[in-house]
Amino acid sequence: MTIELDGTVAEAVSEDPLVIKNPKTHTHFHTYGGWGRFFLGLREEKILATRCTNPDCAENRLWLPPRCDCPDCWGPMEWVQAPTVGTIYTHSTVVYPGAPFRASTPCPLISVEIEGVCTKMMGYLKEGKPEIGMAIKAVFNTAKPTNTILDLAWVPA
Amino acid sequence: MIELSAGNLRIPQFSRPVYVVAGGLTDFRKRYPEKNTSQLCMEAIRMAVEENDLKVSPAEFRQRVNWGVYSQFADHFGDQLLAAAKIHDYLGFDPVGNIEVKTGGATGGSSVLAAAQAIASGYASCVPVVGWERMDEVATRVGNAYIASAACKDFESELGWMYAAYYALMAQRYQYENNVPRETLARIACKNYGYACYSPYSQNPGKYTIEDVVNNDIVSDPLAFLECCVMSVGAAVLILADEETAHQLSDNPVRLTAICGGSHTLRTADRRGMPILLLPNETEETYKDYFTHKRREWPGFSSFLAARMASYLAYNMAGINDPLEDFDLLETHDAFTISDIQTYEDIGLRPYGRGREFIESGDAYYEGRLPTNLSGGLIGTMHAVGATGIFQIVELLWQLQGKWDTFHADPERWARYGKKKPDDFRSLQVPNARRACAISHAGTGSHVTCAILEKE
Secondary structure, three states: OOOOOOOOOOOEEEEOOEEEOOOOOOOOOOOOHHHHHHHHHHHOOOEEEEEEOOOOOOOOOEEOOOOOEOOOOOOEEEEEEEOOEEEEEEEEEEOOOOOOOOOOOOEEEEEEEOOOEOOEEEEEEOOOOOOOOOEEEEEEOOOOOOOOHHHEEEEEO | OOOOOOOOOOOOOOOOOOEEEEEEEOOOEOOOOOOOHHHHHHHHHHHHHHOOOOOOOHHHHHHHOOOEEEEOOOHHHHOOOOHHHHHHHHOOOOOOOEEEEOOHHHHHHHHHHHHHHHHHHOOOOEEEEEEEEEOOOOOHHHHHHHHHOOOOOOOOOOOOOOHHHHHHHHHHHHHHHHOOOHHHHHHHHHHHHHHHOOOOOOOOOOOOOHHHHHOOOEEEOOEEHHHEOOOOEEEEEEEEEOHHHHHHHOOOOEEEEEEEEEEOOOOHHHOOOOOOOOOOOOOHHHHOOOOOOOOOOOOOOOOOHHHHHHHHHHHHHHOOOOHHHHOOEEEOOOOEHHHHHHHHHHOOOOOOOOOHHHHHOOOOOOOOOOOEOOOOHHHHHOOOHHHHHHHHHHHHHHHHOOOHHHHHOOHHHHHHOOOOOOOOOOOOOOOOOOEEEEEEEOOOOOEEEEEEEEEO
């Protein structure tokens, strides 16, 4: 009697201790849910933010990344087009990124201050050398969108 | 803006005293295929129960256990969901109840907090806290991506897949605001690599010069490889008990006078400004000149609100007035050199903007006022994430019990891990240490716990 199995064989890479290869190739189907509108907006070269609609809420600035619900009063938010210009709050050029990183390296990562926005959105600089306080403007990957945050980049203004 | 109310700032209380009676570790390695995770946890708990002068056998100890807490950061790494059940069984604790805790890099600290809550409430009287991480199933760059899965996957992770980069963003801003010399940051790394040389458990000991660190390859500027923590495999165990059980098990249990937690947004980007939450050793006067055109807001990217919140609660709970004076030992979560300086400020060793003085003054060294990370820390010794916050408290327990030499100086202990005790070995036992503090930290400050231990 022999046991015959279909599919991949767990290849042993060492016998003592016994270490086997365990490949993973599963696809996740990830929903952006209520935030999907932000990523769809990038295809139209828009940065879509949200703002609390509760007139009594103390936070009336824009949220970027957007939220569907206000964390301060739990009231609903409305979508608002944010400015596509900002300044660099901080930066770091990543030389050795993690495995799935899709942009080219070294890649200057930046945190962006945008007028009227209460947060400092993270992004990357497509051209130029980053400096704190530098004026920048948004550029969009509309030709072949990745449907990720990488579709929004920044260049010197 | 975050407005903190009296309800948010209520000082936690234990309904009855909580004690730490024993600790155990494995050694820590980049790759550890010789032992599976269950074996590593068994090795750590055997050290805790068999080598800490407890007055019970393992079988008798098991009879006293009435709750278990398990501490693992990432199911991704272990590739085994519900690993706690597998390990709980392997350690022979079924059918006693247990929980697994997950708060990123602070998982170890949060697990001790959960165990302390169980003891303090009267729910349990004897609780093992078992932590581990197995980070060697994947290549390092995949490991970095797994860790970056603990950033916001919608708006952050794709940008680098690398936590060092997220810390580097904070570092660059901190440096813009405070301009700490590279050499000062390098001194933190050199210190912790150096102390790791006297630990048989350490993964990455080394005698580096400041020049070595300053001239080292950059991962994400300004952070160099030598300024970043290790990725480890290993386990750590701590035994917590109520007063009666603690004294039945041990002649010198240590009191856990406080352990408290704070939090802040997972995305650094989402941190809005607020007034500085003052510690007992600070007043409004401390910060009258703090804000400038560069330092426009607090906490910004330069400070960890979660660490400030955790220490605020723990200091008030344990009656700490001045951490620099009141503590004899400190273990920080030195994942990166820069975050260590930020933490010195958050926990009140120096006011905001002056954290560098804690290292530059010599305070942070064995010979200084508050020896910090004599364990070798995350940079020199280990960061098997789920074990880390537990490891810190194990090392502090041994210090407070005067057992540091027992667990570090014996050549046989080095031989156990296939190592030779160094010829220039020195004891790092702090004489007459009475009170110690451990900071466990996650994300870019998403969760932080502050634990305070005191010898009776």
